[in-house]
Structures are given as C-alpha cells and as structure tokens.
Amino acid sequence: MSDQPHNGVGRLRYKVWLWIIGAALVVIVLTIVLLILPSQIATLVVPNALATYIFFGIGLEALCVYTCVTWLRRQFPFNWIICGIIAALLSLGTVSILPEQEPLDIMILSEEILFMMVLLLLFGSYRLPNWPTIAQLFIGWYIFAVVASFITVVTFNFLTDRLWGIKMALHLILWEALFPVIVFQGQIISGYWNNDPPHLDKPLCSLMLLLDFLACFVFLSCIEDIGTLFHYIVKPSSRKFFNRLIDVDDT
Structure with missing residues (x-):
C-alpha cells in the first residue's frame, strides 16, 4: 500500500481491513454451513418460495433502512447486531431459493468465489504511486477483460465439448x-477515494462483502441451467427451428 505501517492512516487502514475481512469470513462460513444444511436435514424442503420472499423482503428492507440512517450505523454494538441479523436473513433467503446441493459442490463453488474475492480485494488495496484511483480501476478491468476473453476464445477452439466451454465462459463473465x-469496494475500504478508511462502518462493509458472495453463489449455482440454455440456442438445429417459427409468424 502507499502508506507506510508507521503512518497513522496506514495503521487505521490495516485495522479496518482486519475487522472487515474477519467479520465477512465469519458470516460467509456460517452461510456455507446453512447452504449445506438442506442436504443433511431431511425435513428441510428447498426451494421454498414463501420463505424466500419473507427472508429477502425483510432483509433487503432492513438493509435499506440501516444504510440510510447514519446514527444507527454508528451505535456500537447495535450496528454489529443489526448487520448480523440482516446477514442471517439474506443468507436464509439464498438457502431458500436454491435447490438442494451436494456439500462437495457447495465447497468447490465457495472456494472459487472466495479465491476471486481475495484476488480482487488485494488489487483494490494496492495503489500505484501517482496513479489516479479511477484510472487504475478501469485500466486493470480492461486488461483483465482482454485476458479473460483470450482464454475464452482459446478454450472454445480447443474443446470439443461446447457445453463445457460455455460454462467456463460464464465463470469468466462473472x-x-x-x-x-469488488475492486471499488477494496479501494473504498483502503480510503483511496478521498475518504478515510471506514472505521465506523466496518459492519456495513462486511455485509457488502457477504452480498457479493451470495450473488456470486446464486449465479454459479445456476450455471448448469444457463449453460444448457445457451448451448441449445446456438445449435444450428435450434436456429433453424427459430427461423421457421419467425417465418410462420410473418405469414
């Protein structure tokens, strides 16, 4: 990082990072445990639409209120308690919306997401000397997009299984x-956008990282269905079928 460890801002930044990452890891691990529970408890039936609406509805409404009420975000320990309750509601909502999955599949997806988040947060926590923050963000994004696109093209050219290639491309798109x-969040936590490290908003920052994890997990859990849909849409026989449908509608 650009500040030395003995600098006051540097010490505050390290302290804030430890608190936020530590709290985020705790709630993410608890979420992974919740995701595994339906496969271990026969009485838990998922997906459950009613439970999803209730958990997400209450959780998102509480998050909006908590975010907008500044004094509530600064009241220790109530801020941690409220964020913990919101995290539990959103995690339960995610568990309710997904079908039952094997514990090994859950662990593999979780490891991929955590690996991705750690890399991007590390990139966001580092600032090149004399570089504007926004320039580093978008140039890094551009380079990453070029590399990911190159990997995708190479994969499609060398793989005979198109369905597997589409699934891999969806991972890279995510x-x-x-x-x-996530890089922007890392820069905000580090205080690179003309702000101090968010010492008083540590619970909220941890909650945002949990939201990143939940969104990624839901997307990756649906990749099998999304990949299969794209696979059949791009098949020549499917295109011919859709063309015939269009011709029939025109007539």
Whole structure:
C-alpha cells in the first residue's frame, strides 16, 4: 500500500481491513454451513418460495433502512447486531431459493468465489504511486477483460465439448462483471477515494462483502441451467427451428 505501517492512516487502514475481512469470513462460513444444511436435514424442503420472499423482503428492507440512517450505523454494538441479523436473513433467503446441493459442490463453488474475492480485494488495496484511483480501476478491468476473453476464445477452439466451454465462459463473465465492483469496494475500504478508511462502518462493509458472495453463489449455482440454455440456442438445429417459427409468424 502507499502508506507506510508507521503512518497513522496506514495503521487505521490495516485495522479496518482486519475487522472487515474477519467479520465477512465469519458470516460467509456460517452461510456455507446453512447452504449445506438442506442436504443433511431431511425435513428441510428447498426451494421454498414463501420463505424466500419473507427472508429477502425483510432483509433487503432492513438493509435499506440501516444504510440510510447514519446514527444507527454508528451505535456500537447495535450496528454489529443489526448487520448480523440482516446477514442471517439474506443468507436464509439464498438457502431458500436454491435447490438442494451436494456439500462437495457447495465447497468447490465457495472456494472459487472466495479465491476471486481475495484476488480482487488485494488489487483494490494496492495503489500505484501517482496513479489516479479511477484510472487504475478501469485500466486493470480492461486488461483483465482482454485476458479473460483470450482464454475464452482459446478454450472454445480447443474443446470439443461446447457445453463445457460455455460454462467456463460464464465463470469468466462473472469474474469480469464483479471486477469493478469488488475492486471499488477494496479501494473504498483502503480510503483511496478521498475518504478515510471506514472505521465506523466496518459492519456495513462486511455485509457488502457477504452480498457479493451470495450473488456470486446464486449465479454459479445456476450455471448448469444457463449453460444448457445457451448451448441449445446456438445449435444450428435450434436456429433453424427459430427461423421457421419467425417465418410462420410473418405469414
């Protein structure tokens, strides 16, 4: 980082990072445990639409209120308690919306997401000397997008299984979409946008990282269905079928 460890801002930055990452890891681990529970408890039936609406509805409404009420965000320990409750509601909503999955699949997806988030947060926590923050963000995003696109093209050229190639491309698309979001969050936590490190908003920052994890997990859990849909849409026989449908509608 640009500040030395003995600098006051540097010490505050390290302290804030430890608090935020530590709290985020705790709630993410608890979320992974919740995701595994339906496969271990026969009485838990998922997906459950009613439970999803209730958990997400209350959780998102509480998050909006908590974010907008500044004095509430600064009242220790109530800020941590409220964020913990919101995290539990959103995690339960995610568990309710997804079908039952094997614990091994959940662990593999979780490891991929955590690996991606750690890399992007590390990139966001580092600032090149004399570089504008926004320039580093967008140039890094551009380079990453070029590399990811090259890998995708090479994969499609060498793979005979198109369906597997589409699934891999969807993973890379997720990385590209999350790059500016998580890097921006890392820069905010580090105080690189003309702000101090968010010492008083540590619970909220941890909650935002949990939201990143939940969004990524839901997307990756649906990749099988999304990949299969794209696979059949791009098949020549499917295109001919859709062309015939269009011709029939025109007539």
